[in-house]
Amino acid sequence: MEYETNNWIWDGMYNHPHVFGGLMLTAALLGLSTSYFGGITVPQLPYLWSDSGIFHKKKCDRKHIRVYMDGCFDLMHYGHANALRQAKALGDELVVGVVSDEEIIANKGPPVLSMEERLALVSGLKWVDQVITNAPYEITEQFMGKLFSEHKIDYIIHGDDPCLLPDGTDAYALAKKAGRYKQIKRTEGVSSTDIVGRILASLKETDGKDQNGTSLQKSPESQPKSTHLSQFLPTSRRIVQFSNGKGPGPNARVVYIDGAFDLFHAGHVEILKNARQLGDFLLVGIHNDETVSEHRGKYPIMHLHERSLSVLGCRYVDEVIIGAPWEVTVDMITTFNISSVVHGTVSEYNFSLTGESDPYSVPKSMGIFKLLESPISITTTSVSQRIITNHDAYMKRNAKKNESEKKYYAQKTYVSGD
Numbered sequence: 397m398e399y400e401t402n403n404w405i406w407d408g409m410y411n412h413p414h415v416f417g418g419l420m421l422t423a424a425l426l427g428l429s430t431s432y433f434g435g436i437t438v439p440q441l442p443y444l445w446s447d448s449g450i451f452h453k454k455k456c457d458r459k460h461i462r463v464y465m466d467g468c469f470d471l472m473h474y475g476h477a478n479a480l481r482q483a484k485a486l487g488d489e490l491v492v493g494v495v496s497d498e499e500i501i502a503n504k505g506p507p508v509l510s511m512e513e514r515l516a517l518v519s520g521l522k523w524v525d526q527v528i529t530n531a532p533y534e535i536t537e538q539f540m541g542k543l544f545s546e547h548k549i550d551y552i553i554h555g556d557d558p559c560l561l562p563d564g565t566d567a568y569a570l571a572k573k574a575g576r577y578k579q580i581k582r583t584e585g586v587s588s589t590d591i592v593g594r595i596l597a598s599l600k601e602t603d604g605k606d607q608n609g610t611s612l613q614k615s616p617e618s619q620p621k622s623t624h625l626s627q628f629l630p631t632s633r634r635i636v637q638f639s640n641g642k643g644p645g646p647n648a649r650v651v652y653i654d655g656a657f658d659l660f661h662a663g664h665v666e667i668l669k670n671a672r673q674l675g676d677f678l679l680v681g682i683h684n685d686e687t688v689s690e691h692r693g694k695y696p697i698m699h700l701h702e703r704s705l706s707v708l709g710c711r712y713v714d715e716v717i718i719g720a721p722w723e724v725t726v727d728m729i730t731t732f733n734i735s736s737v738v739h740g741t742v743s744e745y746n747f748s749l750t751g752e753s754d755p756y757s758v759p760k761s762m763g764i765f766k767l768l769e770s771p772i773s774i775t776t777t778s779v780s781q782r783i784i785t786n787h788d789a790y791m792k793r794n795a796k797k798n799e800s801e802k803k804y805y806a807q808k809t810y811v812s813g814d
């Protein structure tokens with residue numbers, strides 16, 4: 397039903413990348429990072445939804461269902477992405493409210509990522525049509541009225557895990573009372589609390605080691621992998637749900653970019669956006685955990701499958717290679733008909749500083765390598781560093797969350813759905 401509508405619109409965009417899809421995407425993408433921070437809403441796909449649009453005409457007169465979901469989206473992960481994917485499936489257009497820094501501080505403690513960084517992440521998701529900045533933590537009567545009248549929202553969506561205000565009341569009580577509430581299933585296996593825990597644990601492991609990189613680190617074998625334990629169970633269906641399910645069209649210029657994409661952040665979104673603009677199809681190579689460990693001296697915070705989902709959720713990405721080789725080979729370039737290989741200027745790891753061989757020597761010799769200026773300098777390390785710097789505050793915040801998480805898992809029962 398609704399779901400088909402969505403698919404159909406996206407199909408249109410991907411089937412005619414040169415005619416309208418490409419144009420609209422580019423226009424929407426270009427407008428993304430510069431113009432929306434001050435404003436309230438972000439019409440990211442400006443022409444897609446307008447009444448006069450080519451796409452709209454073909455549809456019947458049925459009203460578009462607009463759904464709203466909010467969140468802090470601090471340390472955004474594929475669990476958030478999956479929640480928004482499910483929310484989108486309950487309607488035609490998804491409007492996302494990003495809670496303000498002040499409200500997060502008041503309700504949960506200091507956020508790790510700034511409003512701008514959280515916005516970049518949310519806007520970069522392929523299921524998000526519009527963003528409302530500085531949303532309140534609690535859906536008040538006044539804000540709900542604004543959602544219904546100003547933003548033409550039909551339903552307010554939230555996961556099946558309880559969202560309580562500091563006084564213990566349900567943050568969605570009003571929406572439920574108004575009969576405009578719909579629930580989705582919580583995504584298992586990951587939470588921001590869990591990620592902070594992993595970062596703090598990885599700090600313990602490398603405590604006292606120098607910052608120079610591989611040389612002084614413990615060998616991968618001696619690293620306790622147990623701290624990287626995740627409850628995520630990668631299923632093939634989840635990957636399919638996140639995929640576009642389309643290869644490059646005829647004559648498409650395929651752009652390739654690779655990396656770890658650990659703790660998927662605003663810097664990743666921006667570089668993927670720029671990479672996508674260099675061609676018609678963006679193929680992203682994701683290094684497996686062992687490859688990352690071998691070259692960086694430490695395991696990534698997020699597992700290969702978790703990192704793959706985060707990248708796949710990004711609207712600029714067409715396809716990923718789950719476990720890409722470290723070196724870009726002639727065979728790969730031929731197999732995928734890669735027309736350019738790109739790499740950002742800001743990177744977690746610089747092979748030329750450790751005297752390793754250049755993984756891009758093949759594309760360089762073919763003249764298809766391009767160094768892309770990274771638009772912002774945030775890295776996985778700098779995100780981790782913020783958490784480590786505010787160690788005490790996050791430990792406290794985490795201990796509090798830890799309790800409620802434990803309770804949730806203890807009482808957990810099977811819930812059907814996606």
Ligand SMILES: *[C@@H]1O[C@H](CO)[C@@H](O)[C@H](O)[C@H]1NC(C)=O
Nearest residue numbers: 605606607608609611612749
């Ligand atoms: C780290 O690298 C710097 C500069 O390359 C060097 O001076 C320093 O001694 C290194 N630190 C350790 C602990 O090896």
Ligand SMILES: *[C@@H]1O[C@H](CO)[C@@H](O)[C@H](O)[C@H]1NC(C)=O
Nearest residue numbers: 646647648649650733734735
């Ligand atoms: C391979 O990519 C080039 C662009 O780099 C394109 O012109 C060509 O049509 C592609 N080949 C196929 C078989 O799609």
Ligand SMILES: *[C@@H]1O[C@H](CO)[C@@H](O)[C@H](O)[C@H]1NC(C)=O
Nearest residue numbers: 740741742743746747748749
């Ligand atoms: C890696 O380091 C070299 C030497 O300092 C520098 O010229 C180069 O731009 C760096 N590359 C990246 C991708 O940061």
Ligand SMILES: *[C@@H]1O[C@H](CO)[C@@H](O)[C@H](O)[C@H]1NC(C)=O
Nearest residue numbers: 593790791792794795798802
């Ligand atoms: C959270 O709980 C886990 C296991 O129950 C424990 O190992 C960890 O230290 C706790 N974290 C904090 C910050 O209390």
